[in-house]
Amino acid sequence: MTPPNPPRTDARRHHDPETRGFASDNYAGAHPEILAALALANGGHQIAYGEDDYTAHLQQVIRGHFGATAEAFPVFNGTGANVTALQALTDRWGAVICADTAHINVDECGAPERVGGLKLLTVPTPDGKLTPELIDREAYGWDDEHRAMPQVVSITQNTELGTVYTPEEIRAICEHAHGLGMKVHLDGSRIANAAASLDVPMRTFTNRVGVDVLSLGGTKNGALFGEAVVVLNPDAVRHMKHLRKLSMQLASKMRFVSVQLEALLAKDLWLRNARHANEMAQRLAEGVRAVDGVEILHPVQANAVFARLPHDVSERLQQRYRFYFWDEAAGDVRWMCSFDTSADDVDSFIAALKEEMAAR
Amino acid sequence: MTPPNPPRTDARRHHDPETRGFASDNYAGAHPEILAALALANGGHQIAYGEDDYTAHLQQVIRGHFGATAEAFPVFNGTGANVTALQALTDRWGAVICADTAHINVDECGAPERVGGLKLLTVPTPDGKLTPELIDREAYGWDDEHRAMPQVVSITQNTELGTVYTPEEIRAICEHAHGLGMKVHLDGSRIANAAASLDVPMRTFTNRVGVDVLSLGGTKNGALFGEAVVVLNPDAVRHMKHLRKLSMQLASKMRFVSVQLEALLAKDLWLRNARHANEMAQRLAEGVRAVDGVEILHPVQANAVFARLPHDVSERLQQRYRFYFWDEAAGDVRWMCSFDTSADDVDSFIAALKEEMAAR
């Protein structure tokens, strides 16, 4: 991807581009086609703050995926997408029902509460997935002013535990939520992996089944940075542009966010990247299952593998490959595959795992 | 800058890279050296969320500019930098004294108030510049619980009106503010233009004269996107990383923000870009001064030219070049030059201005 006569820059390379691990899909860099897209969009002047030609074109691409009423609002990152979306779907007195493992609950430093004044009503789940029954644990009290009013159900697809909702499961959630007067938000920071896993278009489990607003992920799918709030049900929101700006998610040179999403979504880069990551996770899971003493914890349906193994083995393995404990007390770890994970990476990792297990 | 065999991408070019105007320095794209830097930083895995090698190296670059205690916290955009910085410098009861023309007051959709709960105490100024005397209009009442407590003075360098504080002026503000127990924030979204205008290092009018925290601009200086909160006085702040995260300004693939700032700041790209933009503004101002009936409004000290001209002329000229009214009722307009403005662009624009003036 590097041109033969690279343009000069005063920056220097500080890392080894051959080193890869299993810590997170955002440890990866950008897909080369993304960098090419940035170069395409560069040069000349384009209106700032979203009135550029790339953002205009992105709307066509998004409508191709999510139907004629969909509109994309590019933002910087996933937390920004989620909090902008949830503010759009709530009043000042609103609350959001979500799984207690939801990214909005555990990984955003309270941004939903602090920036949006949102109350989260959390529900424990076995696998990161809400159901109508689980929603009902918090879906009540709309007339009770002492209670933050449940106005949104927020689900994550695929979930933070690597599991994937079927379209039917999401449809049931949407019908239930809508029947109770609530809206549905889908945190799709890894939506591409879910679509690849289900082998269906993204619309099949979003607008087609009733999701109102979507946080569409780009970063973990191979972009440099960049996500979008995608409004699927225009009647559910107002003044998205103001909300994006006050949430500090308005890029001035937005063409560079939009063209990355175009590069991903215009054809199949989003799907190629996601399928590859998912396949590597399957390869990894298969290899791990063959190792005695290591237990796979959740169904491996996307690009994450959760496993339980002896703590000392994890620690030695972490000296060779970077990855995270999910629940250190229990000995649970998370291994993530990304668009640039190679089969060799996986095989070497499994070999290392075997060595460390054998060294006990 | 485009390599001979460009890598494929499904994105397409939607704009004419030869079209430039005078609307804003963020209508420009990215400098080619920035794209080259992104390519350098790509490939392989790097720890996300700021523990990468590029962000580590950026600290050295920043210390070279701003002294041994400076620390940079890369963020996405200027509003994000400002609101993160101001939250760091205030308690829950704090207020910020600023010019009524300050970006934080007029251009951020209330993000300081909404995200940070900040009260802005605004002061009218003739030229966008605060002084100790102007600060004193709002600097009182620290013991009065009815009044939001003034804790920060925020200045913009160069100002939103294209004027530039001298180092001595900023020193006087800092001494005055510190003497009153307040801290000083400098919104430096165009700090490079100010340094080029003053022909001094950035430290000369920041850490050397008492500025506590700086919003360091990258986007308007030729980056794709990316700014940094630079803490100059570490005693003035705590837990910047938490504040950046809760302000939704934490990039997962932060290496790509940091390497852009490195490309700008490692040597002199920041200064080359700013000097060029400033020179183009001088060329533009010189040309405009020669046109009867057009008045230059503020000292042209950086890359902005403010002018007053007949409304009908502005409107016809806007059909040929995009730019904004600053005060439509008064007939005031703003023309901005950027790193990619060419002398031909300026000359053609002046010729067009003359034609439209002559057509009255």
Place this chain on the structure above:
Amino acid sequence: MTPPNPPRTDARRHHDPETRGFASDNYAGAHPEILAALALANGGHQIAYGEDDYTAHLQQVIRGHFGATAEAFPVFNGTGANVTALQALTDRWGAVICADTAHINVDECGAPERVGGLKLLTVPTPDGKLTPELIDREAYGWDDEHRAMPQVVSITQNTELGTVYTPEEIRAICEHAHGLGMKVHLDGSRIANAAASLDVPMRTFTNRVGVDVLSLGGTKNGALFGEAVVVLNPDAVRHMKHLRKLSMQLASKMRFVSVQLEALLAKDLWLRNARHANEMAQRLAEGVRAVDGVEILHPVQANAVFARLPHDVSERLQQRYRFYFWDEAAGDVRWMCSFDTSADDVDSFIAALKEEMAAR
């Protein structure tokens, strides 16, 4: 109901009930009829949080004053009333146009910004009164996401400077605001004094001329504590009860707020108290005008007298009577009369003023 032998209490009297000053109308205690009303409402159980019989009856009283669609939401204090009302009238992206002397801007420690995330767009005024022309200085940019969206005009009647809008002036403001798609809030912490001054019912300058939501003051009118957000235009708001609760203004034993408002408003206690305070202010102003070297600063239209006098005289006088500087540098002071100010209080104060002026 009052026992012949006053009930015991372990509390003791710590103050001299004969000492009165001119510092503020909230230095006064409660009118005896208010205490009698509290005793009436006491005893037995009443549903908490506003479903009691006193709050229900208050609605009739309020409708008698403000028309058939008015509804009162009792709250604790003026800041609480204002911030609840303004949140009700704005979206997350909304802004409020007000005089720069408005209580919401200068006396609420930033509660509108911090609790409500509200942006205040302030306008300087000569006399604390907005006009359509003054409103226009900030009434623009509804489509510009960089600008907090002007959604409400907030006026204070009578103003913080003791001046009183005519009904025609408020009608003009309301028509102008409504014509621009904005709503009108009236901060009526001293609305009774304004009505007494104009000698008209409160409705004449509120619902009759287009005010949408009112902060109705009780405390400065002789209550122990207690105000109400009065919704005059039900179409302008939603879910007031939730907003009141989340603003921490929901009294559990609300009967005791409501019965105080009933005591004031059922017949004419509100007007008796206000007329008396206003008369005392006229008596005070008349006396002051006869003192050489003391200047009355604003039209004395309600219960406040603003004056300019030599600084040393003020300081000596403050040793005899408590009152506040309004602008210490200019030598401006504020003298407030309240429902319990006596003619003797006024006359003695004028005599003291004369003595201190003579002592120079």
Place this chain on the structure above:
Amino acid sequence: MTPPNPPRTDARRHHDPETRGFASDNYAGAHPEILAALALANGGHQIAYGEDDYTAHLQQVIRGHFGATAEAFPVFNGTGANVTALQALTDRWGAVICADTAHINVDECGAPERVGGLKLLTVPTPDGKLTPELIDREAYGWDDEHRAMPQVVSITQNTELGTVYTPEEIRAICEHAHGLGMKVHLDGSRIANAAASLDVPMRTFTNRVGVDVLSLGGTKNGALFGEAVVVLNPDAVRHMKHLRKLSMQLASKMRFVSVQLEALLAKDLWLRNARHANEMAQRLAEGVRAVDGVEILHPVQANAVFARLPHDVSERLQQRYRFYFWDEAAGDVRWMCSFDTSADDVDSFIAALKEEMAAR
């Protein structure tokens, strides 16, 4: 001080002062000694906003209860006390660990999140009581910027389930929290009932065992309205007055809040009221235990009785006495006693319960 002929008032009595139920201790009115105290504090002028003689004297009373460093900040209501206290103990990035049944989590319409930007980290408990072990479920990740930083443990004494922590249990919580660098807040809206239940002074389970800040309840203990944030550890907080004001909890005529707290706390009214309410709850529980088919759910340690009984019985009983379902699906109800509950009230209620059970 009370006139022989009760003062007139235009308010009228709208309720039957002989009707009492078991719905809530805030359905009760004020104790007659409270009204007497209000009359004592009335008359004359007192400095507003807390500089009055009653608030000054209250500090002595508070120090008598809670030690020489305690300071009280009177506020309007319990939600206001809690949110003011929790803001004082947290930074912008702070989180609060609490039981999932805590009032701050389930009964304040999200005010902690909306007003204070607070993240609540909730833990399920069997009986409303936290323990060091339960705290540890959420006490981690202080260096992880993705996680809201646990800075406070908030406990309720007595709990929302009518259970009471022993002093030793609170000491263990405080030691654990302090050992982890966290502070401890105690929501004491019913602290008097807990002290009466334990038969110890309030200090025994607050400042003596390490509680940093207390929400001291007055309303449910017989006041008209009024609570106080009591700072027990002055090093734990800053600028409480500003926090109280920006939280809209600053009473202008504060003498009337303070004198109520004085009336309660100067001698033993607080304890008389609480003991009586607790005794009535014991009488009620005893009576209920004798009724076949009705189950007492939690230890009856204060003034609440939780019971499970057939749904139809509850509904018929509610037509005779007002009370609330706690968990309607399970058939759980809550019966509260208050300072004015009489033995006859309890006996009649038990008789009615028996009748309705027999009528099945």
